[in-house]
Amino acid sequence: MIMANSISQTANSRGHKKYGYFLGCVMPAKMPWAEKATLMISKHLGLDFEEMKETLCCVRPGVWKAINTDWWLTLTSQNLANAEKQGIILVDSCNGCWISHYETLKELTEEPAKLEMVNRNLSSIGMHFSGDLKVKHFLEVLYEDVGLKKIRSNVVRPLDGFRIMRHIGCHARKHGDKLPGYFDEILRATGVEIIDTPYDKTCCGLLLYFSDPHTSIFDRIGVKMSTAKELDIDAYAIICSGCYDQFERAVKVFKDERGISFDTPIVHFSELLAIAFGYKPDDFGMKYCRPIPTTKFIEKLASKEGKK
Amino acid sequence: MVTETKIQKNLKSPIPVPGTDEKVTDLVIVHDPNKCTGCNQCMIGCAYKHYKTFDKWYGLLYVYENPEKRGTYVNANCQHCVYPMCLAACPKEAIYKDEKGIVRISPLLCVGCGTCNQACPIGIPRLDQERLISVKCDFCDGEYPMCFQMCSAGALNLLPRKEAYEYVKKLRGV
Numbered sequence: 001m002i003m004a005n006s007i008s009q010t011a012n013s014r015g016h017k018k019y020g021y022f023l024g025c026v027m028p029a030k031m032p033w034a035e036k037a038t039l040m041i042s043k044h045l046g047l048d049f050e051e052m053k054e055t056l057c058c059v060r061p062g063v064w065k066a067i068n069t070d071w072w073l074t075l076t077s078q079n080l081a082n083a084e085k086q087g088i089i090l091v092d093s094c095n096g097c098w099i100s101h102y103e104t105l106k107e108l109t110e111e112p113a114k115l116e117m118v119n120r121n122l123s124s125i126g127m128h129f130s131g132d133l134k135v136k137h138f139l140e141v142l143y144e145d146v147g148l149k150k151i152r153s154n155v156v157r158p159l160d161g162f163r164i165m166r167h168i169g170c171h172a173r174k175h176g177d178k179l180p181g182y183f184d185e186i187l188r189a190t191g192v193e194i195i196d197t198p199y200d201k202t203c204c205g206l207l208l209y210f211s212d213p214h215t216s217i218f219d220r221i222g223v224k225m226s227t228a229k230e231l232d233i234d235a236y237a238i239i240c241s242g243c244y245d246q247f248e249r250a251v252k253v254f255k256d257e258r259g260i261s262f263d264t265p266i267v268h269f270s271e272l273l274a275i276a277f278g279y280k281p282d283d284f285g286m287k288y289c290r291p292i293p294t295t296k297f298i299e300k301l302a303s304k305e306g307k308k
Numbered sequence: 309m310v311t312e313t314k315i316q317k318n319l320k321s322p323i324p325v326p327g328t329d330e331k332v333t334d335l336v337i338v339h340d341p342n343k344c345t346g347c348n349q350c351m352i353g354c355a356y357k358h359y360k361t362f363d364k365w366y367g368l369l370y371v372y373e374n375p376e377k378r379g380t381y382v383n384a385n386c387q388h389c390v391y392p393m394c395l396a397a398c399p400k401e402a403i404y405k406d407e408k409g410i411v412r413i414s415p416l417l418c419v420g421c422g423t424c425n426q427a428c429p430i431g432i433p434r435l436d437q438e439r440l441i442s443v444k445c446d447f448c449d450g451e452y453p454m455c456f457q458m459c460s461a462g463a464l465n466l467l468p469r470k471e472a473y474e475y476v477k478k479l480r481g482v
Binding site for chain 2: 061065066067069099170171174175176197198199200201202203205210211212215219220223
């Protein structure tokens, strides 16, 4: 434990920020392009940014908090204890992972009795958490630690002419308008035109899926994707892996059950940044492993390049 | 008259909330439709807390899409009124306000007639289809309500009644 603290304090005292990126469950399984693009843009912006090692499930608060808050805190704190040991700033881009880590850290640092309870449980597997950790959303890292100015200066291929809709997800809205604001500003820095719709705020339905699948698919994603189709936009930008999981599932259900195909590609925020920074779609495998092909998007990009 | 005496009696003994100057009777849940994303986590959390199921329809509060404004959601949750209409309307005197100020339905006295549902301005009490009695929010026995804890976008607020009134007035632009 003493060693873990000393590593962390050394990192802080040097003023050097070392980030550990928590991938979560969905990203490695379904979004390899997002994982690659996120790591690429982070390196491009000069961040000491690597995938976090020794991770477990974030332990989704939406389920576990209701079942037993103490279990949720204990299970989540394993990731926090590992991050503390590694002397990193824990970074999440999935809102579910972020809120789980962020709120656990908040509860444990504000309430000593809960920290004591967690450490009692962690001691049975030889772990300890002292609370010396920072948890950040990837948007906070980009906006606060890198800065919009630096991001703009790295844009060499502005995506002007691309019309997108965006979905940031529920948990990112929980602590005010900060994260939705960062999301929009960074997206605009890439040059895209953001199209506002009445359904921008609407939940993707992931949290509701196991309770009411019909509403979750048809009344949440359905309205979003239908609006995207009506407006003929180029891409739907998301940042949360949990939301992506739900978008992907819903698109398949629509096709199988109703024979409706949506052709608006769902792209990760980092992919748009990577393209704007000059990377090619093939550099991060943009066309692979996608239920909705990104072919049209890539072709538009190529034709825009060709015109220059 | 009986009802009025009961309310007056119970309102004399509100219980203080530890660490604050508030009393449990003073706290109410207020929904901000500008923040709600319609994720239904409040309903799911409530359902699990009271019925140990994730079927949201077992929840004791309700979230609906606002038919007048697409993409926004309205919520109906018990306000544990100072003078509850459900309590006044119950023909079996099965509804009472307990020492914490929580409006409750006695499962032993309730006959499931549904009068409380009709009397409540927002139709909060509902019929429990298995037990055939009316059920409603019990404010999670005065702990932090599960709906408030589960809200994923911070749309549910736990506020003293006076502040809640001002908050709602502000939301409505009154």
